[in-house]
Amino acid sequence: MSLLEIRDLGKSFEGRPIIRDISLDLEEGETLALLGDSGVGKSTLFNVIAGFLRPDRGDILLDGRSILGQTGHFSYMLQKDLLLPHMKIVDNVSLPLRIRGIAKKEAREKANPYFREFGLEGTQTFYPAQLSGGMRQRAAFLRTYLAEGRIMLLDEPFSALDGVTKKDLITWYREAKDHFHLTTLFITHDIEEALLLADEILLLQGKPGTISRRFRPNLVKKEGMELEEDFFRQKTEIITCFQEGYSVK
Numbered sequence: 258m259s260l261l262e263i264r265d266l267g268k269s270f271e272g273r274p275i276i277r278d279i280s281l282d283l284e285e286g287e288t289l290a291l292l293g294d295s296g297v298g299k300s301t302l303f304n305v306i307a308g309f310l311r312p313d314r315g316d317i318l319l320d321g322r323s324i325l326g327q328t329g330h331f332s333y334m335l336q337k338d339l340l341l342p343h344m345k346i347v348d349n350v351s352l353p354l355r356i357r358g359i360a361k362k363e364a365r366e367k368a369n370p371y372f373r374e375f376g377l378e379g380t381q382t383f384y385p386a387q388l389s390g391g392m393r394q395r396a397a398f399l400r401t402y403l404a405e406g407r408i409m410l411l412d413e414p415f416s417a418l419d420g421v422t423k424k425d426l427i428t429w430y431r432e433a434k435d436h437f438h439l440t441t442l443f444i445t446h447d448i449e450e451a452l453l454l455a456d457e458i459l460l461l462q463g464k465p466g467t468i469s470r471r472f473r474p475n476l477v478k479k480e481g482m483e484l485e486e487d488f489f490r491q492k493t494e495i496i497t498c499f500q501e502g503y504s505v506k
């Protein structure tokens with residue numbers, strides 16, 4: 258039994274099917290990427306998984322039990338999840354604790370020890386505008402982590418960053434996910450990002466969007482792989498999968 262099992266999910270909006278037949282398994286500690294073009298239904302799928310949208314059909318099991326329509330099981334970072342500009346970083350990241358009814362002082366005390374591990378030491382009293390893009394994103398990761406869900410649901414967590422910052426943050430997340438024993442389901446439309454981070458990549462294609470291929474990256478080492486032959490071969494393989502997928506539909 259996997260930690261998360263998704264079975265035959267389908268969702269329509271006003272009679273228009275958006276996603277269909279979505280099934281996936283996520284094991285504890287695993288990182289899974291959902292890779293697909295804009296509009297294929299990635300965020301819709303996340304909103305169904307998080308319990309914000311009711312699917313037309315299918316089921317979602319956590320530890321073998323259905324959690325359909327329930328919220329609170331996941332640490333969900335929404336697409337373009339911004340820090341609140343008027344709030345200090347420590348208060349921004351401890352928001353999930355405040356939402357659970359924890360007092361401000363206690364929430365700050367609980368968040369504080371994580372600042373060093375998230376590379377944010379000394380920024381507690383800063384405002385978001387005083388941080389670099391990479392630091393802001395790490396603060397958003399910390400806020401998501403402090404929601405204490407069983408699984409991190411990250412909707413395009415790196416897409417707002419420039420190339421170098423993005424690479425650094427992917428490297429950082431790879432270490433963080435081992436250190437904090439994170440189980441992660443993330444959305445991207447960047448093949449390289451998916452290859453560098455994921456244990457398994459699911460390609461979403463078509464209208465309605467469905468999983469067209471499943472791909473297990475097979476890189477000996479992920480550090481600096483962008484320059485390696487192995488990396489290019491697998492990137493090309495995924496691009497080919499996309500092209501074939503389109504020609505079928």
Ligand SMILES: Nc1ncnc2c1ncn2[C@@H]1O[C@H](COP(=O)(O)OP(=O)(O)OP(=O)(O)O)[C@@H](O)[C@H]1O
Nearest residue numbers: 270275293294295296297298299300301302336446
């Ligand atoms: N609440 C809604 N009501 C009606 N249609 C919606 C709603 N939410 C999303 N859609 C439609 O569903 C489709 C999929 O949207 P979704 O946001 O899931 O795509 P996405 O894959 O996340 O795209 P992107 O990569 O651009 O974020 C789009 O055509 C969108 O217009």
Ligand SMILES: [Mg+2]
Nearest residue numbers: 299300301336
């Ligand atoms: Mg989206």
